[in-house]
Amino acid sequence: MTFTPETEQKLQAIWSRYPAGRKRSAVIPMLMYAQDETGQVTQEMIAEVAKRCEVTPLQVEEVVGYYSMLNKQKMGKHHVQVCTNIACLLMGGEELWHHTTKRLGIGHKQVTADGLISLEEVECAGACSWAPCVVDGYEYHHHMTIEKLDQLLDSIENKVQ
Amino acid sequence: MFNEPHPDEVRIITKRFGLPNSASIDTYLAHEGYVAFMKAAEMTPEAIIEELKVSSLRGRGGAGFPTGLKWSFIPRDNPKPKYVVVNADESEPGTCKDRLLIENDPHQLIEGCLIAARTIGCKLGYIYIRGEYRYLIDIMDKALAEAYAHGYLGKNIKGTGIDFDLYTHSGAGAYECGEESALLESLEGKRGVPRIRPPFPAVSGLYASPTVLNNVETFCSVPAILRMGGQAYADLGTPKNGGTRMLCVSGHVNRPGVYEIPLGFSMQKMIYDVCGGIRGGKKLKAVIPGGSSSPVLKADECDFPMDYDNYARMKTMAGSGGMMVMDEDTDIVKVALRTMRFYAHESCGWCIPCREGTTWLRKILTRMDEGTGRRADIDLIHELAKNMLGRTFCPLGDAAAMPTIGFVEKFREEFEARLRETVVPVTSPDQLIAIG
Structure with a gap:
């Protein structure tokens, strides 16, 4: 499996951080960066990471099954994550979540028909003092309101046209 | 993003925050x-x-x-x-x-x-x-x-x-x-x-x-x-509780934020001076003092010097410093349910008391929240949670059980009030499972 030069460079840098014989440590970070390129974890990717990290594909597979950020299902170009954990719940996170599902017409871990946006109700994202928070990919949006969320979704939808 | 500093803060590890290019x-x-x-x-x-x-x-x-x-x-x-x-x-x-x-x-x-x-x-x-x-x-x-x-x-x-x-x-x-x-x-x-x-x-x-x-x-x-x-x-700080620590205040206060305070700082002062009191002039109902794993404190328990030993004396814990403040309108049953949904999602499944305990508590709390709970459920929640304590490899089982016990013991009347509310019609398969 081949990656873009940037991803390839990143994967090699990650690989080199661990002592000889301990390359299994690179499995999770490598999957994270490889997934960023393809939008999902594929069988081909699992085989590739297994080869590079000197483990069996099954050992990679069991890791993919465990971590919530590794997805075998293709996610949208924008993965919108709404936090509804306690601190966000207190500040209206649930209302944001319901609004988003209604507006996009999709639910938890589902993708819009055009493949643009996927949605996830996430556990504490670590923005409690600036709640409620919505994360687009890796980008944090604090002090969210329904208006600000609509603006964010508008800008995502308009960027594509 | 970092809130304005407060004069009562003692900035030791945050002293470079706010300097130009502070990360360089x-x-x-x-x-x-x-x-x-x-x-x-x-x-x-x-x-x-x-x-x-x-x-x-x-x-x-x-x-x-x-x-x-x-x-x-x-x-x-x-x-x-x-x-x-x-x-x-x-x-x-x-x-x-x-x-x-x-x-x-x-x-x-x-x-x-x-x-x-x-x-x-x-x-x-x-x-x-x-x-x-x-x-x-x-x-x-x-x-x-x-x-x-x-x-x-x-x-x-x-x-x-x-x-x-x-x-x-x-x-x-x-x-x-x-x-x-x-x-x-x-x-x-x-x-x-x-x-x-x-x-x-x-x-x-x-x-x-x-x-x-x-x-x-x-x-x-x-x-x-x-x-x-x-x-x-x-x-x-105070004896055996040296230095300062960062406290992350969230929820219904006027100035939520992350503040560096010396250990032993008064919780009352923290809420009402540093964080500007409860927003909208409301009354304080409860505080989760150290992250979701720490048992809740009622409003009248929120006046003590915050160091590790005093948190323990209050039968809760300093934890990670995540202090969530809740005003009088907060629905405790909902908070208890959301807490348990989190632990049920995050339990790794290795130890059975945690894997099964969190899942069943989530189901029972779901029916409580939806108004289809049974009177016996309140004691069942308490008993289930108590049975998880100390029976797992890592503290996640305890972390799920301790706050749940706290919610039920300190806010039992809210769980009982929920039982008296109208029973909602069953609308989803999830609910059917919850009712069992």
Whole structure:
């Protein structure tokens, strides 16, 4: 499996951080960066990471099954994550979540028909003092309101046209 | 993003926050950066550990274990390589402090790791950062590259003869990996399930080798301790509870934010002075004082000096410093349910009392919340939670049970009121399952 030069460079840098014989440590970070390129974890990717990290594909597979950020299902170009954990719940996170599902017409871990946006109700994202928070990919949006969320979704939808 | 500082704060580890380019090595070096490491290089490991013991620094990640004691457990005659591991998997609901420490002052963390490496004689370390914090991994990678370029990492650091390499490591979304032994499993490329202890990580940690594993804030406090001296640091707090800590206040206060306060600071003052009181002139109902794992406090219990021992006296815990404030309109049953939904989602499934306990508690709390609960459910919740305590490899089982017991014991009347409310018609298959 081949990656873009940037991803390839990143994967090699990650690989080199661990002592000889301990390359299994690179499995999770490598999957994270490889997934960023393809939008999902594929069988081909699992085989590739297994080869590079000197483990069996099954050992990679069991890791993919465990971590919530590794997805075998293709996610949208924008993965919108709404936090509804306690601190966000207190500040209206649930209302944001319901609004988003209604507006996009999709639910938890589902993708819009055009493949643009996927949605996830996430556990504490670590923005409690600036709640409620919505994360687009890796980008944090604090002090969210329904208006600000609509603006964010508008800008995502308009960027594509 | 960082809130305005408050005059009651004592800014030791956040003192560089707000400086221009506070994350750069130039700013760090201009403000006492790497001074403590150079000092540590001249000191014996015993002297460094003694200084930490005098400072009475306790772990800032949740358990509050004395740091000096933890470091002293590393067997220095062990021929295996030794490791330093930073726990930056900040995911305890209510906690958002490590994020600021890395974002605003990454070199302080590097210096803390360097001092740990010098103390235990270690050449390699990792900073385990939760996968969601990708932008922090980028900031940290940049800071690490700067430290290498300036000779503060790598071979023969600044002529001291000390070699040390430090790298970031990305997690991939798992609360359980914030628990030390699960974190080590994850760092080894496996599922994040806990290990049985003993042996503790100090003896058998990463790659079955002696490992110092601490929270970001703990490492960040170490340079300040060596600079100002253990005693001066200890004097900022209360006996056996030295120094300052970061408190992340969220919920219904006028000025939520992350504040650095000395240990023993009054909770009343924290809520009403520093955070400006309850928003909208409402009354205080309850506080979850140290992350979602800590048992809730009722309004009349929220007046005590906040140090580890006093939290324990109040039958709760200092935890990770995530303080969630709830006003009189807060629905406690909903909060209890959301807490349990979190633990049921994050339980790794390794220990049955936790895996089954959290799932059943979630189901029962769901029907309570929807108004289809039964009278016996209240005692069932209490009993189920009590049966989880102390029966798991790692503290996640306890972390789920303790707050639930707290909610039921302290706000029983709210659960009972929910029973009297109208029964809603069943609309979803989930509900049918919940009703059982």
